Amino acid sequence: MPEFRVMKARGGYQVQLKGKPSLAVEVLPEQGTLFLPLKSRRFTFSALCVEEGARVHAGQILAKDPQNYSVPLLAPRAGNVRLGAAEGHIVLEDVAALGEEPEHPLEQDLHIPKEMGSVGMKRYKLLMLGAWEFLQDAHTGDLPDPFGTPRAVVVSTVDREPFVARGDVQMHKRLNAFTRGLEQLQSLLEYQPIYVVMPESESEFALRLRDLLRGYVWVQVVPIPLRYGPDRTAVVARRLGLKPQAGQPVWSLGVQGVLAIDRALTLSRPCDVRIVSVGGPAVKAPAHLRAFPGYPLSTILDSRGVCAPARVINGGAFTGRPVGAQQIGLDVECTGLTVLPEHRERELLGFARPHWNRRSYSKCFLSALRPAFEERFTTALRGELRACVSCGLCEEVCPARIVPYLIHKRLYADAVEEAEAAGLHMCVRCGLCSFVCPSKIELREQFVEAQEMIRIELQTEKAQA
Numbered sequence: 001m002p003e004f005r006v007m008k009a010r011g012g013y014q015v016q017l018k019g020k021p022s023l024a025v026e027v028l029p030e031q032g033t034l035f036l037p038l039k040s041r042r043f044t045f046s047a048l049c050v051e052e053g054a055r056v057h058a059g060q061i062l063a064k065d066p067q068n069y070s071v072p073l074l075a076p077r078a079g080n081v082r083l084g085a086a087e088g089h090i091v092l093e094d095v096a097a098l099g100e101e102p103e104h105p106l107e108q109d110l111h112i113p114k115e116m117g118s119v120g121m122k123r124y125k126l127l128m129l130g131a132w133e134f135l136q137d138a139h140t141g142d143l144p145d146p147f148g149t150p151r152a153v154v155v156s157t158v159d160r161e162p163f164v165a166r167g168d169v170q171m172h173k174r175l176n177a178f179t180r181g182l183e184q185l186q187s188l189l190e191y192q193p194i195y196v197v198m199p200e201s202e203s204e205f206a207l208r209l210r211d212l213l214r215g216y217v218w219v220q221v222v223p224i225p226l227r228y229g230p231d232r233t234a235v236v237a238r239r240l241g242l243k244p245q246a247g248q249p250v251w252s253l254g255v256q257g258v259l260a261i262d263r264a265l266t267l268s269r270p271c272d273v274r275i276v277s278v279g280g281p282a283v284k285a286p287a288h289l290r291a292f293p294g295y296p297l298s299t300i301l302d303s304r305g306v307c308a309p310a311r312v313i314n315g316g317a318f319t320g321r322p323v324g325a326q327q328i329g330l331d332v333e334c335t336g337l338t339v340l341p342e343h344r345e346r347e348l349l350g351f352a353r354p355h356w357n358r359r360s361y362s363k364c365f366l367s368a369l370r371p372a373f374e375e376r377f378t379t380a381l382r383g384e385l386r387a388c389v390s391c392g393l394c395e396e397v398c399p400a401r402i403v404p405y406l407i408h409k410r411l412y413a414d415a416v417e418e419a420e421a422a423g424l425h426m427c428v429r430c431g432l433c434s435f436v437c438p439s440k441i442e443l444r445e446q447f448v449e450a451q452e453m454i455r456i457e458l459q460t461e462k463a464q465a
Contacts, residue, residue, distance in 0.1 A: 009239065011399040012229030013361060013432055017162045017317065018374045019279045019339075021286040023169055028303075034092040034294030035329030036073060038063060041314075041321070042143060042333065043133070045073040050090070054081045059129075059270035062090050068143045073332065074130045076272040076292035088326055092294065119188055122265055123147060129264040130271040133332060134257030138233040138242070138250040149192075151245070153185065154236055154252040156197040157209070160228035161316035161430075162377075163279030164336040165288050168205040170255040170275050178255065179212050181262035186218055197222045197236055228318070229399035232428040238400075256335075276300075277336035280317070281376045282310040294329040297337070306339050311379050313338040318431035319444075343380030361393055361436040386439045394433035394443060400426045404433040404443050411450055424450055 038045045045063035047070070050056055056079060061072040079092030123146045126132045137144050138154050157167030171178050186194060196213060198206060200223045213219050222240070224230050233252035237243075242250045260271040272292050279286040284305030291300070301312065313320035314331070317338045358367055359375045367373075394404040402423035410419040424447060433443040 009225050009230035009235070009399065010401055011397050011432070012225065012227035013397050013436065014227045015160070015162055015317075015435070016359065016372065016374045017281070018376045019281045019283055019286050020163055020374075021165075021277050021279045021288050023172070023288075025165075025169060025172060025275060025288045025290055027290045028295060028300070030077075030095070030097045031295060031299065032093070032095050033296070034077065034079065034095055034292075035086055035089045035296060036062065036076075036092070036294035037327055037329060037331040038073070038088050038090065040331035040333040042136075042141070043068055043071060043073075048083070048090075050081045050083075052081060052083045055079075056081055056092070058096075058272065061128075069127065069132075069146055071133050071143065072128060072130065073293075074270050074272060076270075076294055086328055089328055120147060122184075122188055125268075126261060126264050129269070130332075131257070131260035131264040134260045134271070135251055135253045136233075138237040138252035139244045144249050144251050148249065150189070150251040151248045152192050152237075152240075152242055152250050153189065153194045154197060154233050154240075154242075154250060155182070155185075155194060155258060156231060156233055156236070156252065156254050158197055158199050158224060158231040159254065160226070160231050161318050162228075163277050163286065163338055164316045165275045165277045167255045168203075169288050170259070171205075171209075174259060175209065175212060177262045177266075178258050179216075180266055181258035181260075182213075182216065182219065184261050184265040185258065186216075193220055194218060195220050195222050195236070195240060197224055197231065197233075199226050200224060201226060229397065229430050229432050232399060232430050234428040235399045238426075274330070274334065276330065276334055278304045278339070279336065280310075280313075280339040281378065282307045282339040282341040291330060293332045293334075296329055297323065297327065300330075300337065301339070307341060309342040311340050311342055313340065317377065318435060319429060341376075341378050343378040360438075361397065362391070362438060388439055388441060391438060393436045393438065397432045397436050399430060399432070400428050402426050404447070408441065408443055408446060411446055416450060416454070419450060420454065425454075427451065 043065045044067065045065050047064040047066050049061045049063055056062065056075045058075055058078050060075045062075050063073045064070040075092060077092065078096040080094050082091040082093055085091040127146045132146055135144055136142065159166050196219050198209065198221055210221065213221060222236065237250045256275060263269050263271050274291055275288055276291045277288050278300060284307065287304060312323040314323050314334055315321060315336060320338055358365060360367060388405050388408060390405055398404055407419045407422050407424050410422060427447045429444060429448055431444040437443060
């Protein structure tokens with residue numbers, strides 16, 4: 001039986017927002033034209049591998065990211081290449097419907113992996129078939145070295161951030177593929193442990209998954225509470241004693257990553273499908289969609305009845321980024337589209353802040369007298385932007401066990417070294433501190449900018465040395 005390790009989790013919050021998709025997954029219809037962005041959160045596909053007007057097959061490499069182990073951008077369908085039709089995109093026109101036999105990206109490179117051994121061949125296959133991009137370093141979020149050795153692997157079946165697809169949605173009718181993917185993942189390792197993070201729940205889904213994992217002695221099941229925050233992989237790794245160590249990364253991936261490993265190694269097929277959620281208060285018909293990179297964003301949003309004016313976020317409500325004005329299609333890392341109504345009306349008696357229709361972590365608003373309800377999240381600040389009042393709410397919800405308001409004050413005073421000593425490096429960028437802050441200070445944004453500045457300075461010093 002797998003070992004069960006109970007993780008003592010602190011902080012977190014049970015977020016309740018309107019616009020949650022149902023558990024069902026819908027399949028998007030095929031499109032005649034696809035727009036594949038050359039940039040995503042981690043990747044920049046600057047090395048083009050195709051020419052203007054070329055006819056490409058499904059699974060063919062269109063471009064690579066030379067800064068990230070040459071991770072490829074694959075053609076999800078067959079089509080004609082247009083390089084100048086849309087800035088920052090590779091456009092595929094006259095796209096063939098699904099069913100055409102995909103090209104095997106390794107056919108012309110078989111002489112390379114033969115020298116790597118069986119494990120090396122598998123890892124190279126994952127890279128070339130688009131599965132490796134689902135992995136990340138648990139602490140930094142960077143793409144791990146495909147041929148490096150991890151200390152451990154953290155597989156999370158939990159994602160409580162609104163409104164991205166949870167593990168049970170992604171694994172619906174694919175539990176066998178998930179367990180096969182775990183077996184394939186284990187074959188890439190030597191003696192490193194695999195931790196499977198599961199919710200502390202007695203639901204039918206959780207019980208069935210635990211039953212399937214009973215025969216895997218190399219799996220350690222880690223139950224965590226059903227609230228957002230403790231499910232962050234950096235938090236899980238630290239609570240398991242897997243603190244950051246140079247040259248000894250901790251790999252992490254979610255359900256879609258395990259399914260991609262199964263698709264690449266078991267079926268030898270390109271990983272060209274994603275489960276993308278479309279949710280938020282501005283969406284009339286929230287849904288989880290089975291889509292592929294390059295699918296037109298406007299087509300997706302129009303099909304879900306998005307109400308204008310609205311702001312589209314690439315990712316979850318807490319950690320996503322606004323979709324750029326030039327982005328036309330889904331990028332390769334998109335997990336969801338969160339759509340928030342742009343607030344353009346003044347709130348009656350807003351100066352008094354009764355907040356009957358708004359939830360508050362502090363329970364000091366009038367809404368504390370109401371039963372549990374889902375808040376209609378908007379882009380409005382409602383006049384609340386003000387200085388930190390040291391209320392301590394951010395410290396209570398922080399899953400990383402740091403004191404965000406103290407770090408904020410030190411960064412505000414340009415005391416970066418003192419902020420680092422106070423635990424800035426431990427921030428997991430979950431965004432809960434910003435969400436509960438009564439002053440609506442953008443703590444997460446401030447911490448991310450400071451972390452990136454420190455990272456660049458360290459890289460510069462290392463290069464100079």
